[in-house]
Amino acid sequence: MATGDQNDIFNRLKALLPPTWFDSNSPFLDGVLTACAQALAWCYSLYAYAKLQTRIGTATDGWLDLAAYDFFGKNLQRAAGQSDELFRQQMKISLFRERGTRQAIIDILEDLTGKTPHIFEPQRPMDTGSYGGSMIGYGLAGGYGSLKLPYQAFVTAYRPSGSGIPFIAGYSSTPSGYSIASRGEYASQSMITGSITDAQVYEAIAAVKMEGTIVWVRLQ
Numbered sequence: 001m002a003t004g005d006q007n008d009i010f011n012r013l014k015a016l017l018p019p020t021w022f023d024s025n026s027p028f029l030d031g032v033l034t035a036c037a038q039a040l041a042w043c044y045s046l047y048a049y050a051k052l053q054t055r056i057g058t059a060t061d062g063w064l065d066l067a068a069y070d071f072f073g074k075n076l077q078r079a080a081g082q083s084d085e086l087f088r089q090q091m092k093i094s095l096f097r098e099r100g101t102r103q104a105i106i107d108i109l110e111d112l113t114g115k116t117p118h119i120f121e122p123q124r125p126m127d128t129g130s131y132g133g134s135m136i137g138y139g140l141a142g143g144y145g146s147l148k149l150p151y152q153a154f155v156t157a158y159r160p161s162g163s164g165i166p167f168i169a170g171y172s173s174t175p176s177g178y179s180i181a182s183r184g185e186y187a188s189q190s191m192i193t194g195s196i197t198d199a200q201v202y203e204a205i206a207a208v209k210m211e212g213t214i215v216w217v218r219l220q
Contacts, residue, residue: 004044010037056091060084064091071095075207097208104208105155105215112196112204115158122149151213155205158220160196 001007013033022029053063064084068076068091076094078087093111098104102119109117120127120143128145198219209215 004041004048006034006037006041009040009044010034013037056088056095059088064088067091072207075203099208100210102153105153105205108204108208109155109157109201112201113158113160115160117158118156120154120156122146122152122154151210152216153213154216154218156218156220157201157205159198159201 001011010030010033013036014030017029052058052060056064056067059067061084064087065078068078068087071091072094076091082090098107102121105119106117109115122128122143122145125145128143201219202217205215205217
């Protein structure tokens with residue numbers, strides 16, 4: 001017997017009645033109280049469910065998606081088939097994520113794509129190198145700096161490695177043949193789930209970059 005279930009509420013209701021009004025064995029009274037307890041148990045379960053949805057740490061189902069929309073708008077959406085716990089962890093990371101720094105862009109792209117981006121800031125000596133200094137080599141390290149590009153950065157982001165569409169052969173491959181029995185078939189983009197779109201990469205960078213700066217993004 002758990003708090004709020006039918007048996008618990010039944011015993012609570014029966015305990016409120018004066019002991020001299022009814023016999024200890026009263027099937028008609030028990031029937032009435034059982035019906036009331038069943039309805040009240042459903043109300044209690046609804047209350048318990050609603051209570052869970054008031055906090056990100058306990059929210060479930062569509063309520064967790066609604067909380068994500070309240071905090072992040074369309075910048076953070078649940079991936080296809082993603083569980084509540086994984087999506088909740090992703091939300092918590094995004095809530096307390098570092099922002100407004102170079103490292104913030106690196107962190108969010110590593111989380112999103114699994115690959116470390118290359119960032120070049122034309123006004124940052126550590127990126128450009130310096131004549132007579134270290135970290136510079138024509139065609140090998142460093143790059144041309146410019147004071148005419150203030151508050152700008154060039155980011156090369158790498159798309160995540162995909163696995164294609166499982167169990168479907170490629171066009172003109174050995175196990176696939178046009179109009180014959182095979183595992184080949186016409187495929188569409190909608191058949192690929194869990195992939196990261198280019199738009200999501202752009203949105204991720206825009207969400208953490210410092211305001212007033214320009215970040216040029218190249219996808220590879």
